Amino acid sequence: MARPDLNLLLALDALLDEGSVIGAARRMNLSPPAMSRTLSRIREALGDPVFVLVGRKLMPTPKALALRERVRTAVEQATQVFESDTEIDLKSLDRRFNVRATDEFVSIHLGHLLAAMATEMPRAMLRFSPEEDDVDEEALRNGRIDLFISASRKLGPEIHVQSLFTTTFVGVARARHPIFDDEITPARLTRWEHINVSRRGKATGPIDTALEAQGLRRHVALVVPSPYTALFALQDSDLLLPLPRHLAHSALAAGLNIRLFELPTPLETVLLTQAWHPRLDGDPAHQWLRNTIHGLCKMDEAQTAQRQSSAR
Numbered sequence: 125m126a127r128p129d130l131n132l133l134l135a136l137d138a139l140l141d142e143g144s145v146i147g148a149a150r151r152m153n154l155s156p157p158a159m160s161r162t163l164s165r166i167r168e169a170l171g172d173p174v175f176v177l178v179g180r181k182l183m184p185t186p187k188a189l190a191l192r193e194r195v196r197t198a199v200e201q202a203t204q205v206f207e208s209d210t211e212i213d214l215k216s217l218d219r220r221f222n223v224r225a226t227d228e229f230v231s232i233h234l235g236h237l238l239a240a241m242a243t244e245m246p247r248a249m250l251r252f253s254p255e256e257d258d259v260d261e262e263a264l265r266n267g268r269i270d271l272f273i274s275a276s277r278k279l280g281p282e283i284h285v286q287s288l289f290t291t292t293f294v295g296v297a298r299a300r301h302p303i304f305d306d307e308i309t310p311a312r313l314t315r316w317e318h319i320n321v322s323r324r325g326k327a328t329g330p331i332d333t334a335l336e337a338q339g340l341r342r343h344v345a346l347v348v349p350s351p352y353t354a355l356f357a358l359q360d361s362d363l364l365l366p367l368p369r370h371l372a373h374s375a376l377a378a379g380l381n382i383r384l385f386e387l388p389t390p391l392e393t394v395l396l397t398q399a400w401h402p403r404l405d406g407d408p409a410h411q412w413l414r415n416t417i418h419g420l421c422k423m424d425e426a427q428t429a430q431r432q433s434s435a436r
Contacts, residue, residue, distance in 0.1 A: 132169060135162045137199045140192050144182060197267040212408040219248045219409050225273035227351050228291055228396060231374040233420045240416050264401045271414065276395040284405060288396045288421040294372050295385045296365040298358050310338050310388045317345035319354045319365045331366050334389040355380055
């Protein structure tokens with residue numbers, strides 16, 4: 125049996141990631157005709173078209189989609205083998221990180237992270253992966269995502285987890301909302317309809333449990349996948365929105381016509397963590413990414429504590 129040409133593995137990874145022959149050719153430093161010939165060899169080796177033309181776009185076949193994460197993992201592991209005894213030059217490293225992150229992290233730290241990347245790892249790219257129906261720890265195991273930043277949750281025993289920062293919830297409404305005309309009580313909180321933010325379409329959250337303990341129930345009139353959609357929906361309505369404090373203050377600082385208020389039913393403090401699979405533990409680029417994220421979060425936490433101390 126002939127040995128497989130491992131260059132085809134690299135080419136297949138580029139094709140699956142770029143979704144086009146031209147993009148893959150650019151990454152592999154090949155001409156588009158040469159990449160087209162390589163695709164023909166991949167098709168022959170796999171016994172599958174790999175990509176089919178739909179309109180003007182190449183779409184991966186079911187077999188190609190099934191192979192995507194195995195190919196990515198194989199390429200990463202092979203790269204680590206050859207880089208294990210050499211100094212890694214982060215500035216020249218062409219690397220893509222698939223990250224699944226909460227909106228709190230994105231709103232507070234993304235700008236600073238991108239600035240650090242522009243200096244330390246300028247050829248790297250962050251690709252934010254949407255939350256899907258797959259189990260988060262499985263997405264880490266199979267390489268669908270490289271880093272998972274979320275509210276602390278139970279993951280597989282082998283998954284590495286590091287604490288980043290904590291946040292609490294506040295209420296958000298349009299600046300001239302009638303809820304501000306009187307004391308905000310739990311009963312008045314349920315008088316107006318609410319927005320719930322859930323990437324998975326859930327209509328309930330921790331606030332519902334807190335209200336039910338007092339014999340109250342809110343009516344959720346709108347469920348959206350993004351807090352940014354929710355914030356704009358508030359502008360011309362009487363809807364109310366419970367939102368993580370960090371995210372709410374970011375929206376206020378951005379000049380949105382909103383006002384924040386303390387929830388009359390305080391919710392538990394939420395711990396945000398980052399998690400990764402142990403196969404990436406020793407990868408220098410991944411180490412830089414998570415160390416930089418951890419440093420940014422701790423710096424912000426220290427500055428927040430200093431501001432609160434000065435305000436007393």
